Amino acid sequence: MFLTGALLLLAMLAAPVAAQVPADRPTGTGDKRAPGLAPDESVASLAPFAGRRVAAIDLAGHQVTKDWVITREIRTKVGDPLDLEAVARDVARLDNLSIFAEVLVDGEPVGDDGVRLVFTFKEMPSWFPILSYVYTEENGFSFGLGVSAGNVTGRDLSVSARVYFGDLEQQWTRISWPWISGNHRSFDFYGARYTRPDTLRGFEETSYEFTPEVGTYIGEHGWARGKFSYFRMESDTAGITLSPDNEDNLLRLGTSFGWDTRDSWRNPRRGWQNEIELWRTGGFLGGDGNSWSANIDLRRWLPVTRRTKLMLSGLVTLQSGTLSVDIPSYLNYFMGGANSIRGYGVADLGEEFSGKNQMLGTAEYSLTLIPLRRWDLWKISLRLGAEVAVFADAGIAWSESRDFAMRRARGGLGGGLRLLVPGSEMVRFDVGWSPDHGFHFHFANGTKPKAQRARLR
Numbered sequence: 001m002f003l004t005g006a007l008l009l010l011a012m013l014a015a016p017v018a019a020q021v022p023a024d025r026p027t028g029t030g031d032k033r034a035p036g037l038a039p040d041e042s043v044a045s046l047a048p049f050a051g052r053r054v055a056a057i058d059l060a061g062h063q064v065t066k067d068w069v070i071t072r073e074i075r076t077k078v079g080d081p082l083d084l085e086a087v088a089r090d091v092a093r094l095d096n097l098s099i100f101a102e103v104l105v106d107g108e109p110v111g112d113d114g115v116r117l118v119f120t121f122k123e124m125p126s127w128f129p130i131l132s133y134v135y136t137e138e139n140g141f142s143f144g145l146g147v148s149a150g151n152v153t154g155r156d157l158s159v160s161a162r163v164y165f166g167d168l169e170q171q172w173t174r175i176s177w178p179w180i181s182g183n184h185r186s187f188d189f190y191g192a193r194y195t196r197p198d199t200l201r202g203f204e205e206t207s208y209e210f211t212p213e214v215g216t217y218i219g220e221h222g223w224a225r226g227k228f229s230y231f232r233m234e235s236d237t238a239g240i241t242l243s244p245d246n247e248d249n250l251l252r253l254g255t256s257f258g259w260d261t262r263d264s265w266r267n268p269r270r271g272w273q274n275e276i277e278l279w280r281t282g283g284f285l286g287g288d289g290n291s292w293s294a295n296i297d298l299r300r301w302l303p304v305t306r307r308t309k310l311m312l313s314g315l316v317t318l319q320s321g322t323l324s325v326d327i328p329s330y331l332n333y334f335m336g337g338a339n340s341i342r343g344y345g346v347a348d349l350g351e352e353f354s355g356k357n358q359m360l361g362t363a364e365y366s367l368t369l370i371p372l373r374r375w376d377l378w379k380i381s382l383r384l385g386a387e388v389a390v391f392a393d394a395g396i397a398w399s400e401s402r403d404f405a406m407r408r409a410r411g412g413l414g415g416g417l418r419l420l421v422p423g424s425e426m427v428r429f430d431v432g433w434s435p436d437h438g439f440h441f442h443f444a445n446g447t448k449p450k451a452q453r454a455r456l457r
């Protein structure tokens with residue numbers, strides 16, 4: 001009961017979107033489990049119809065989402081023999097849209113050899129006001145208000161905005177339209193303003209960021225994106241920015257390529273998620289700074305048993321140029337903390353172990369306590385779950401080649417609880433240990449491989 005209550009409470013705080021239970025709809029018969037532990041569970045009710053000819057495909061329960069937004073994710077066609085694995089992949093793609101609280105599929109016999117597939121949906125509300133929070137180990141908690149519109153005009157177009165108050169003041173907006181036309185031609189935009197004390201580097205930050213990007217799929221699993229970013233940093237302390245007037249304007253042009261074979265975006269059990277990202281700052285673009293940077297991000301999930309899995313991740317970030325000459329000092333990397341090397345506090349290793357480049361590795365073995373499933377609270381329906389995990393982290397930051405040495409590398413071990421919630425993917429409670437700094441408690445939002453990419457972590 002305590003875990004259930006904690007799940008519901010944290011989900012209400014953390015989720016940018018909550019899902020409302022729509023009016024009752026016909027759902028057919030059989031097993032109604034949504035995708036959670038394994039792909040075959042989402043299609044368990046179809047097992048008696050395996051191999052039959054698909055005579056029809058019906059959609060039910062959706063009120064806002066356009067039919068074509070749903071049908072373009074369903075690769076199973078009328079006339080095909082029913083392939084349970086193919087339908088499970090259809091359900092996973094629909095779940096990846098992040099606009100449904102639940103996706104169910106059932107079968108009805110048609111004649112002697114046919115089957116009618118019925119996909120039934122419970123939609124999240126097309127917009128939702130929320131109370132929310134943000135947390136970093138450097139600046140603590142900030143609380144605020146926001147609005148999320150996760151399915152504008154029923155086209156899987158999302159628009160979100162937040163305002164946070166605290167030591168870390170934030171105002172940001174995000175627009176994401178993952179499939180405008182063609183093969184997932186997409187558009188994303190992120191704009192933000194931050195005001196906070198940078199305790200690691202000793203100054204008061206006021207920063208602005210505007211980053212639009214466009215993308216497309218390459219085949220079934222590949223994708224490519226082009227992006228532009230304008231970043232402005234204002235400091236109250238001399239010597240922090242590249243510009244002597246304490247204001248930097250960084251203009252950046254970037255591209256990225258990825259390969260994604262995950263069986264689920266929300267809670268993967270198998271597959272790869274890899275990305276190579278390249279940025280050019282300054283130079284022919286103008287503004288302050290003059291450098292190239294690259295991120296090489298590799299992630300791998302492996303199922304071990306029905307309820308356990310292993311996640312392996314590695315991140316390498318490289319920047320050309322010299323700190324405080326070509327690269328501002330606020331873009332160097334510190335080691336330690338919930339999203340770097342657990343077992344250290346965010347300030348434990350200090351500037352001595354910081355650098356313009358970083359390499360981080362993580363191995364995490366997790367056990368499912370509560371598989372992702374629908375939970376109802378009054379008129380709100382949420383998909384929640386819980387896991388426990390043990391992990392090992394290792395990493396190093398360096399600026400000069402001579403500092404890329406084992407003597408500067410650090411590692412940590414530990415374990416923790418993950419509450420799987422919408423919006424931030426998960427809320428993590430971890431206890432890490434390192435031989436030279438003992439035990440540390442960490443609290444964080446989002447997966448560790450994703451969070452370690454952020455500038456503020």
